[in-house]
Amino acid sequence: MDIILKFLKKAYDSYGKLPMRIRFLIVVSFFMILFLVSVSLKQYQYKEEKIYGNPNHVQNNSKNGSNPSVIEEENTIPEPKEVKVVIDPGHGGEDLGATKGDLCEKRLNLDISKRTGKLLENLGINVIYTREKDVAVGLDERVNIANNLDATLFISVHNNYMPNDAGYKGTETLYCPPVTTEENKMDGMKLATIVQRKLIGNLKTVDNGIIYRPNLVVLRKTNMPAVIAEIAYISNSSDRAKLVDEDFRENAAEALSEAVMEALEYMKAEKNENGVWMIMD
Template identity: 50%
Template sequence: MYSNFSRVMNEKYRIGLIGIFVLLVLLVISAEYATTSAKDSDISSKAYLTDNSAKDASDTTDIKGQQPEEREPDKDVEDKNIGAADKDFNEWLKNTIVAIDPGHGGNDYGTYYEELKEKNITLDVSLKLGELLDKSGVKVIFSREKDVNVELKDRINMANEAGADVFISVHVNGMEDNPEVHGSETLYFNTGKYGDEILDSEKLALLVQEKMVEKLQTSDRGIIERPKLAVLRLAEVPAVIAELAYISNPSDRSKLESQEYRLKAAEALHDAIIEALRLKFENK
């Protein structure tokens, strides 16, 4: 009986070992399968990402099938460049000289209508012009700053001796026998003594005339060459005479009486002078 029992127990033990072995084999196979599946899944994911990345890199159309718009130049960079150029110009202006000549003065009234005298208008506009140029950094010299008379040759000699970049003489026109005539005009004469092809008296006259007509809304009587006028004939710098308006014309006269108009006249002359100086700066 013992022998039979032993055989039975040995048989059960053997069966148990076989079962354990089979179970271990199954566990190993399952683990290997799980690892292989994970690797395959990872490779598949990477392939998907790579394929889509390549597609994104080569696809230059948007979702509507349209080509993307080209980017415009960076405006901030452009603004910085413009700002730098303006800064250089403003620094350069500090070394420039503008000679302002208020026409007539003292016992020389110039043209007049009753109590409205040219000498007073030209001085007022000239002083306003000087203030504007000073704010722009330009050095300003005057032939007169009070109601005094100055010789013609002394007016232009002031500019020549100072080595001024520009000479501008401010005047008002008049034509008693024809009060219908009105508007602004600019007188000039190219002496050729200043050796500057970039800015001569004629170019300066064109700028002054353009700004006066634009700012003052006056009739454009153009630029006129006047070689016999002393302040133009003796000039060694670009020189012009700005005739703001006609005191003999009722409409022009009412404007000349206005402080607002006089300030606009000063602004027009200022803008023309700054543009002329910028022309020299950009071509120096």
């Protein structure tokens, strides 16, 4: 031990007499060597695990009789989850929405929403409303209801108003990306396209198309495919006459329920043995 200590002291004294530049290079070289050794050990360990398997990884090969040293890929099967559709009647309480005379948007939205929900419930769909009465519900609260439920789809029902152009009319559906190209994966744009097509087909209103609106809370913050269906324009006389017609509102509800079912079909939703609509997560 004394010999080692004497050697280290002598080496340290010699190191201290070296020029600063040389001492710096020695320190850098020392740490580079440590780094290279560390990388080499990790690579060696990785090769060992690839060839012989990870000794900390417990495998059960008794069924197939394979060598326990062979690493098996784990096949993860997604768990099915219940379909939950959140229907969001826009506005409510002190928030009237658009108004024209006695016609009030919040009431129209709730009426069409409840009609839509009833049609879906008759098909066995689990429907959740953000409001079922004339009460105020905050935008973030609406989002939280859907997100906390891990909902499958979010359909917000509204009607529109153009203050400076009473001639403007028609139907439009608002959405917000992200957009996915994965097969069987629904997104806001795909859902908006289905909803708009169904609404125009049923209502025969002017087709204003789908519109990208990333600034709207209920579209931007929801974790599931979400749309806002703007059924018609309260500010336009012909659209307004349609909205006061109960058959028109029922047709709007039918269009929305048909759109939901088409979206779920695209997502490969199926009823299980208990009659519950399920979808692979």
